[in-house]
Amino acid sequence: MMSLYLFSLFNGLVMGQAIFLVAAGLTLAFGIMKIFNFAHGAFFMIGAYVAHALTGQEAASLPLFLGAAFAAAIVVGAMGVATDLVVFRRLAGVPTEYTLIAAFSVMLLASGGAELVFGQGIHAIYPPAALGGLIQMGIPISVYSIFIVGAGVVAFLVLEIGLNRLWFGKLIQAVARDPWMSDVAGLRVQRIKLISVAISFALAGLAGGLLVANQSLSLDLGHSYLLLAFCAVIVGGLGSVKGAFFAAILFGLADSLNYILLPTMPGVAVYALLIVLVLIRPQGFYPELSQ
Amino acid sequence: MGSIMLELNGIEAFYGQAHILHGISLAVGEGERVAIVGRNGAGKSTLLKSVMNAGPKVRGEIRFDGMSLGTISACDRTRRGMTLVPEDRRIFTHITVAENIRLAQHGAGPGRDLPALDEVIRAFPILKDLTQRPGGQLSGGQQQILAVARGIATRPRLMLLDEPTEGLAPVIVESLAQEVITACDRFGIALLLAEQNLWFARQCATQVVIIDSGQIVFSGDWAAFDASAELVERYLAV
Numbered sequence: 152m153m154s155l156y157l158f159s160l161f162n163g164l165v166m167g168q169a170i171f172l173v174a175a176g177l178t179l180a181f182g183i184m185k186i187f188n189f190a191h192g193a194f195f196m197i198g199a200y201v202a203h204a205l206t207g208q209e210a211a212s213l214p215l216f217l218g219a220a221f222a223a224a225i226v227v228g229a230m231g232v233a234t235d236l237v238v239f240r241r242l243a244g245v246p247t248e249y250t251l252i253a254a255f256s257v258m259l260l261a262s263g264g265a266e267l268v269f270g271q272g273i274h275a276i277y278p279p280a281a282l283g284g285l286i287q288m289g290i291p292i293s294v295y296s297i298f299i300v301g302a303g304v305v306a307f308l309v310l311e312i313g314l315n316r317l318w319f320g321k322l323i324q325a326v327a328r329d330p331w332m333s334d335v336a337g338l339r340v341q342r343i344k345l346i347s348v349a350i351s352f353a354l355a356g357l358a359g360g361l362l363v364a365n366q367s368l369s370l371d372l373g374h375s376y377l378l379l380a381f382c383a384v385i386v387g388g389l390g391s392v393k394g395a396f397f398a399a400i401l402f403g404l405a406d407s408l409n410y411i412l413l414p415t416m417p418g419v420a421v422y423a424l425l426i427v428l429v430l431i432r433p434q435g436f437y438p439e440l441s442q
Numbered sequence: 443m444g445s446i447m448l449e450l451n452g453i454e455a456f457y458g459q460a461h462i463l464h465g466i467s468l469a470v471g472e473g474e475r476v477a478i479v480g481r482n483g484a485g486k487s488t489l490l491k492s493v494m495n496a497g498p499k500v501r502g503e504i505r506f507d508g509m510s511l512g513t514i515s516a517c518d519r520t521r522r523g524m525t526l527v528p529e530d531r532r533i534f535t536h537i538t539v540a541e542n543i544r545l546a547q548h549g550a551g552p553g554r555d556l557p558a559l560d561e562v563i564r565a566f567p568i569l570k571d572l573t574q575r576p577g578g579q580l581s582g583g584q585q586q587i588l589a590v591a592r593g594i595a596t597r598p599r600l601m602l603l604d605e606p607t608e609g610l611a612p613v614i615v616e617s618l619a620q621e622v623i624t625a626c627d628r629f630g631i632a633l634l635l636a637e638q639n640l641w642f643a644r645q646c647a648t649q650v651v652i653i654d655s656g657q658i659v660f661s662g663d664w665a666a667f668d669a670s671a672e673l674v675e676r677y678l679a680v
């Protein structure tokens with residue numbers, strides 16, 4: 152019984168880090184553009200397909216697996232550049248309803264494009280041999296799930312340090328917090344936004360490449376994570392990486408414990424948690440970028 | 443007065459459908475200091491933002507160093523040597539005082555002989571022990587001084603300074619006037635100051651312009667201003 156809970160807690164942690172990998176780019180995009188990027192899940196899915204195209208069903212080695220994930224990040228990041236130049240940039244100062252519709256149509260375009268290029272098939276993907284095994288730590292734990300937790304934590308630390316310690320990160324935050332003053336102060340606001348959107352999309356691509364193993368890869372891949380990632384972004388405080396990180400862990404745990412505590416009602420814990428947290432703290436954990 | 447640096451010809455400014463400024467023409471010489479005074483809502487801030495192209499839609503001609511600015515962005519105007527210190531301060535709260543100054547200097551672009559942080563702080567001693575404090579942890583008055591210091595730090599050729607005295611204690615207003623004059627003289631900065639505090643305006647500027655409902659109703663030096671007490675009564679009394 153004890154080990155069941157332990158197992159569930161660990162699974163929740165893994166799920167939480169997977170959610171965070173998707174939520175990280177989403178919250179960054181919101182912080183910068185005040186756009187809820189519905190297309191994020193579609194680009195996550197495209198990242199997974201790109202990585203799969205490079206490695207096949209099972210990457211031959213860990214470096215190849217990681218290389219494919221970074222390649223997916225670069226490809227999807229480039230799509231972010233195109234999306235910003237063609238769509239998002241033109242929406243600055245337009246009422247939010249329009250930007251929501253625009254993001255929605257980008258999503259339709261991206262999923263439609265993916266279907267044309269990658270087809271409708273469903274692929275079973277496995278992690279490379281180096282991440283394939285199980286280890287016993289009281290409970291059996293897959294090496295791949297430890298890898299996911301590690302990847303989530305590394306992504307979190309890199310983003311936190313990058314945004315709060317690096318000068319360019321501080322400039323990104325300046326633009327996110329006060330684009331008007333940033334422009335008046337002489338910052339190249341559009342360029343900084345473009346780079347931020349590219350980073351946000353690249354994170355989606357990277358997440359796709361990293362999370363693709365142990366999943367069945369299909370056009371629906373984005374959906375399962377996207378909803379939980381949205382929850383994490385909202386509860387974390389729109390635009391906050393730190394908030395999304397902790398909220399993602401909470402939602403991962405809720406989702407995982409749900410399976411053993413309320414097996415007949417899958418998913419209910421996530422919604423209950425969302426409602427409770429939004430009622431208690433409607434502004435989110437770290438609201439500074441959410442206006 | 444040296445050669446003309448900033449010249450406005452028939453400026454009209456709009457917020458959406460609202461027509462705020464009507465045919466504003468004025469000139470600021472190299473290193474000259476001009477005050478714009480007028481009641482709340484007269485259009486002072488709109489005028490400064492129009493010069494900067496930072497908000498209102500503007501028609502008419504703005505020349506800076508003899509060149510017509512056309513639709514050049516606020517960012518590029520800053521890089522050409524203007525700086526706007528907005529009335530709401532707009533200090534970045536997530537970075538320190540020193541970093542706020544550094545950010546402004548970064549934005550000013552390359553090729554300017556920028557003063558070192560120490561020199562900026564010496565010009566505004568209130569900031570002396572605050573350099574490492576996040577902007578969000580300053581009082582309103584400290585933020586106001588930092589906003590002015592941030593403008594000076596870019597060593598602009600022209601500073602557009604919007605109601606710097608608002609919310610400051612009288613003794614701080616006195617020292618700020620001295621600091622602004624000293625810094626402008628030292629760095630060769632011309633000043634276009636929007637102000638309701640006539641004492642401060644008189645300290646800082648040699649020329650004064652009264653605007654009312656978006657129109658210039660008086661323009662001259664302080665002697666002429668004092669000679670038209672009835673104008674002052676009509677346009678500035680509350």
Ligand SMILES: Nc1ncnc2c1ncn2[C@@H]1O[C@H](COP(=O)(O)OP(=O)(O)OP(=O)(O)O)[C@@H](O)[C@H]1O
Pocket residue numbers: 457460462480481482483484485486487488489529605638
């Ligand atoms: N963003 C805006 N949208 C619409 N109207 C505006 C906007 N900003 C200012 N106005 C209007 O323009 C007019 C001039 O405002 P402005 O802020 O330039 O006055 P001001 O002289 O700076 O006043 P104050 O001394 O109160 O700062 C006012 O009638 C104001 O209501």
Ligand SMILES: [Mg+2]
Pocket residue numbers: 486487488529604605
């Ligand atoms: Mg004003």
